[in-house]
Amino acid sequence: MRVAELVRLLEQRYPVSWAEDWDRVGFVLGEPDAPVTKVLLAVDCDPATVEEAATAGADLMFTHHPLLLRGVSTLAPTTYKGRIVHRMIRSGIALYTAHTNGDVANPGVSDALAARLGLRDVRPLRPSPDEPSRGHGRIGTLPAPVTLAEFVGLAAAVLPGGVRASGDPSTPVTTVAVSGGSGDAFLADAVRAGVDAYLTADLRHHPAQEHLAGGGPALIDVTHWASERPWLDDVAAFLRTEAGVETIVSDVDTSPWTLWRTPS
Template identity: 65%
Template structure:
């Protein structure tokens, strides 16, 4: 955009986002795209967030953002009211009063190339990336990514490396498997990943990094000689994607783009009991 050009409108930015993350790439249950906002409103500042929650709305209003680009949809589950005495209603009323539009790119951004898992893989220095579960349409798209570490590490070392490279949260990074296991090939999946444990096993990777792993699926996976597991806070696996979205938006439009570092992971305290010995990676 030249110095004399008019700023983009909400519609301009939405159309560009829809081209990068087509809505028909989203899962059928997902709710992506523009949630609210005046299509003709000029956009001079964008805030990229993982979650649209009161804290990130506070940030958007304080910074004078015209548009929030979020990963998680605010209205994923149906609601029968947006009354201001409800949680989601309060958020919606605040955004409308502040003239802040809200856009969500969720599973359509997960499968994009580049997408959420690409950003996670790059934080871990993985190279030669390919999809963990390729999309039928090809184009390098699909769920998750598989890549190679520049140099092998044992699992204990790789766990510490992941913790140093990913956004810090109270939950930290925990690993399952032999601490001495050699890690060369790694699969990653931004967000909840236990639906793809069998895909990681079939891919023959040494470790699988994702969020929200549950006790029984993880235990059974390891009992079947599956790859080592690294369980990371959900927010931390998806926060890296915001940097890539922000960089792309700055290249597309002459607007200010901020990335939110507000930690929206619900877990805020991590402690060991006095009878336990903490195991350091």
């Protein structure tokens, strides 16, 4: 399969038109006619994952986060992004990104997160206006009620990188909302949905504080990388089945937070 063919296949599954206006997704780098036999999938395109792709002999990287989300005035090899681009060109690695169009897809980022947590009867937390089966976040039901403390333990067991939570540990949890990535924007949606708990990443102090003071559901905050990593397995399975390519899913944790300690 050629790069251009793989791009068309991915854009049928994750149309660029589904992305937010501010987002930058799609085909970023590479020769359209170059052959693709091996794809490395990663949350981020950074020096560590690019080196992993080069060492593995990957022809294309599929990433969730855009490398060039904001404008740059140079790609000189003396700059952070320039070094990445030059390394990929020298190694013959193409780059494709699906970001917010992957978030709202069905199945998408939050579907994979919900599945990792064992949620059933999943539906969008904030449905897309034009297609209610798609949208941001997901709401689902646990197979059986658990306490908040037990649910936090489950999240910690299946999602790497650490978990923090707020709420009464003995609170029963049956319905859960999830959102891969930064989830502040969907706090009100979780309240309206009447869920028992909301799991996401990057929750900020004041929005979380106001949410809890207003009687909102319990909050579980995981790392950004951990909340989006499960989706890569789904995309990899799709590429193996539909494109017949070999896939490698990167487990390089690109979270900037690398040291966790608890009070002694």
